[in-house]
Structures are given as C-alpha cells and as structure tokens.
Amino acid sequence: MSRVAADASAARRRHHAAVFAALGDETRLSLVSALSGGESRSIAQLTGGSRLTRQAITKHLRVLENAGVVRSARSGRESRYEFDPGPVNELKHYLTRVSEQWDEALGRLKTLVEG
Amino acid sequence: MSRVAADASAARRRHHAAVFAALGDETRLSLVSALSGGESRSIAQLTGGSRLTRQAITKHLRVLENAGVVRSARSGRESRYEFDPGPVNELKHYLTRVSEQWDEALGRLKTLVEG
DNA sequence: GCCATATGCAACAAAATGGTTGCTAATCTT
DNA sequence: AAGATTAGCAACCATTTTGTTGCATATGGC
Numbered sequence: 001m002s003r004v005a006a007d008a009s010a011a012r013r014r015h016h017a018a019v020f021a022a023l024g025d026e027t028r029l030s031l032v033s034a035l036s037g038g039e040s041r042s043i044a045q046l047t048g049g050s051r052l053t054r055q056a057i058t059k060h061l062r063v064l065e066n067a068g069v070v071r072s073a074r075s076g077r078e079s080r081y082e083f084d085p086g087p088v089n090e091l092k093h094y095l096t097r098v099s100e101q102w103d104e105a106l107g108r109l110k111t112l113v114e115g
Numbered sequence: 116m117s118r119v120a121a122d123a124s125a126a127r128r129r130h131h132a133a134v135f136a137a138l139g140d141e142t143r144l145s146l147v148s149a150l151s152g153g154e155s156r157s158i159a160q161l162t163g164g165s166r167l168t169r170q171a172i173t174k175h176l177r178v179l180e181n182a183g184v185v186r187s188a189r190s191g192r193e194s195r196y197e198f199d200p201g202p203v204n205e206l207k208h209y210l211t212r213v214s215e216q217w218d219e220a221l222g223r224l225k226t227l228v229e230g
Numbered sequence: 231g232c233c234a235t236a237t238g239c240a241a242c243a244a245a246a247t248g249g250t251t252g253c254t255a256a257t258c259t260t
Numbered sequence: 261a262a263g264a265t266t267a268g269c270a271a272c273c274a275t276t277t278t279g280t281t282g283c284a285t286a287t288g289g290c
Binding site: 231232233234235236237238239240241242243244245246247248249250251252253254255256257258259260 | 261262263264265266267268269270271272273274275276277278279280281282283284285286287288289290
C-alpha cells in the first residue's frame with residue numbers, strides 16, 4: 001500500500017473516531033435525537049428539559065458541531081442548530097463494512113469446516 | 116410513556132453511548148479492524164505494529180471488552196481476544212433509525228412545500 | 231530446574247472532559 | 261430607553277482518560 005493511501009486511511013480512521021467519540025455521550029445522543037426530527041432548535045430550547053446548565057449544553061453542541069454531526073447558524077439573538085446526516089451515514093457504512101468483514105470470515109470458517 | 120419504558124430507553128441510550136465511546140478512539144478502531152477479520156489474537160500480537168506499550172493496548176482492549184465489542188479468553192499463557200459483532204450491529208441499527216427519522220422529516224417538509 | 235515469553239497489577243503523571251459560576255454583549259419587546 | 265431574553269467568553273474545579281514504568285506471576289520449552 002502506498003504512503004498516501006496509508007495516510008488517507010489513517011485520516012479517515014481519525015475522522016471516524018472523532019464522530020464516534022462525539023456520539024459517545026448520553027447527553028449528546030439526546031441532542032442528536034432532538035435534532036434528527038428535522039427542525040432546527042435554539043440552545044435555550046435544547047437546554048429545556050435537561051438538568052444541565054445552558055453552558056454545559058453549549059459545550060456538548062460544540063463537540064457535535066466539530067464532528068460535523070450538527071451545524072449552527074445565528075438567527076437574530078439566537079443560535080439555531082440543525083442535524084447533518086452526513087457523518088452519521090458515514091459511520092453506518094463503516095459499521096456495515098466491519099460487519100461484512102466479520103461475515104466473510106465466518107463464511108471462510110464454514111467452508112473450511114465443511115470442506 | 117410509562118416510567119419503566121422511559122427507564123428502559125434511557126438505559127438503552129446509556130448503553131449505546133458506551134459503545135460509541137468505546138469506538139471513539141483511533142487506537143481502538145485499529146484493534147477492532149485487526150479483530151474483525153475473524154481470527155482471535157493475543158495481546159502481544161495486537162501490540163505489534165503499534166507505538167504504544169503493551170499495557171496501553173491492554174487498557175484499550177479492556178475498554179472494548181467492557182462495551183461488549185470484544186471478548187477475551189485465557190489460553191495457556193496468553194489472553195486471546197476476539198470480535199463480537201453484536202454491539203456493532205446494534206449501533207448500525209440505531210444509526211439507521213436516526214437516518215430514517217431524518218428522511219421522514221425531509222419527506223414531510225417536501226410535502227409541505229409542494230402541497 | 232531454568233529461562234524466556236505473556237500477562238496482570240499498582241502507582242503515578244499529564245491531559246482531556248464535563249460541568250459550574252460570573253460577567254459581558256447583542257437583540258427583541260414594549 | 262428600559263427590561264428581558266439569548267448567547268458567548270473565561271476561569272475554575274473535579275473526574276476520567278490515556279499512557280508510562282516497575283514489579284510480580286504464570287506458563288511453555290529446553
């Protein structure tokens with residue numbers, strides 16, 4: 001494998017890890033759940049119902065935004081956040097590839113045993 | 116929604132977050148990649164090729180094991196680790212549900228605009 | 231039995247994370 | 261213009277994570 005290809009896959013893995021890490025928190029999963037319905041929401045709205053402070057929620061939103069899971073845009077005096085399905089779909093495909101690799105391994109094992 | 120149902124979904128979310136967090140690290144993704152081929156490997160084998168020490172790799176493997184992504188069994192003087200596809204498949208389905216929610220939201224928006 | 235190999239455990243340090251509080255600035259509303 | 265709402269920034273704290281080193285223990289081969 002060429003150097004650039006190795007670097008490219010390392011960069012991809014780094015990116016995947018970042019998105020996984022962004023989703024690796026209960027509060028952030030709740031935020032994703034609140035936003036995956038399609039409607040954008042302000043920080044105050046997203047804070048409502050949580051026991052955490054607005055600042056804590058803001059920090060979590062920034063983590064999600066840095067991972068690309070969420071986008072924000074200022075609208076008047078509020079910042080509205082919306083879900084971006086891209087990274088989540090990338091992860092879905094990544095997990096699918098892992099599963100496939102596993103299934104193929106099982107297939108080879110089966111062939112070995114039966115053959 | 117009943118109390119127990121709310122608790123159940125909260126527990127599920129907690130579990131998903133734990134698995135996402137386990138995958139949210141480059142080193143651990145490499146380990147998953149090394150194990151998803153189907154063959155079990157010892158800690159020493161998994162450490163080879165990494166710049167990290169054996170103990171660091173051991174800790175990462177424990178994180179993966181606690182999340183259920185990987186299982187270990189002692190065999191003679193070595194601990195052999197193997198991939199468990201269960202949690203990864205759960206995440207795949209979870210992400211699929213998030214995507215579907217998003218797609219349905221887009222569909223409703225489209226209907227609203229066109230209607 | 232001896233030696234090399236493979237792992238486990240504990241203590242430690244540095245850095246990242248998750249959360250709070252206090253204060254400031256911008257934007258609506260009336 | 262005044263007051264209320266919404267958000268940003270900075271400092272700070274506690275906890276967790278990530279990684280190291282040193283030492284102990286178990287197993288396999290000669």
